[in-house]
Amino acid sequence: MATSNRTSASPINPRRILRLWLVAAAMASVVAFVSPPAAASHTSCSVRWGSLAKSSSATGAGQPVAVRTGRHTCFDRFVIDLNGPASAYNVEYVSKLVQDGSGKPVAVTGGAIIRVIVHANAFDDAGQPTINPAAVDAHNVAGYRTFRDVAWAGSFEGQTTFGIGVRARLPFRVFTLGGPGNGSRLVIDVAHRW
Secondary structure, three states, rough: OOOOOOOOOOOHHHHHHHHHHHHHHHHHHHHHHHOOOOOHHHHOOOOOOOOOEEEEEEEEOEEEEEEEEEEEEEEEEEEEOOOOOOEEEEEEEEEOOEEOOOOOOOOOOOOOEEEEEOOOEEOOOOOOOOOOOOOOOOOOOOOOOEEEEEEEEEEEEEEEEEEEEOOOOOOOEEEEEEEEOOOOEEEEEEEEEO
């Protein structure tokens, strides 16, 4: 009589299969629950702004009256409040910031500098300033992810210049908003990453 080396297969137990399936499903849901949504957060902060110069030829005559900064999830924001409709502007990365009129260098902390030019004087018809340069220079951006410094670079012959020190050359966008009241705002957002 010949003997077989095969062992007899045990019958399929439906309860065991169900238990295995439930354990696998539970493990998959636990992994999905505890895994950080890193990919989602990176996707939500993706930007397509670029780092090339941005400008507008708006014909408004709003003069700068104040600056503000803010921290957001994906970018740091620099806002120039204007006392009228948005003026033309030029915003670009520069190798150094220079003072309007004199051309003297203006110290700006950071790995890169964004120059913001508003095509309007920062003084009224009587020669009184519309913005306090010392308040601009004293602006505190400690703890910001992208901003390192904010600087005043003067107002001369129909233009007013500001500098933003950033940690590196990063993408940015520029746009204007109406209000409050008859004023407007020039907004520069600089992304935290590419």
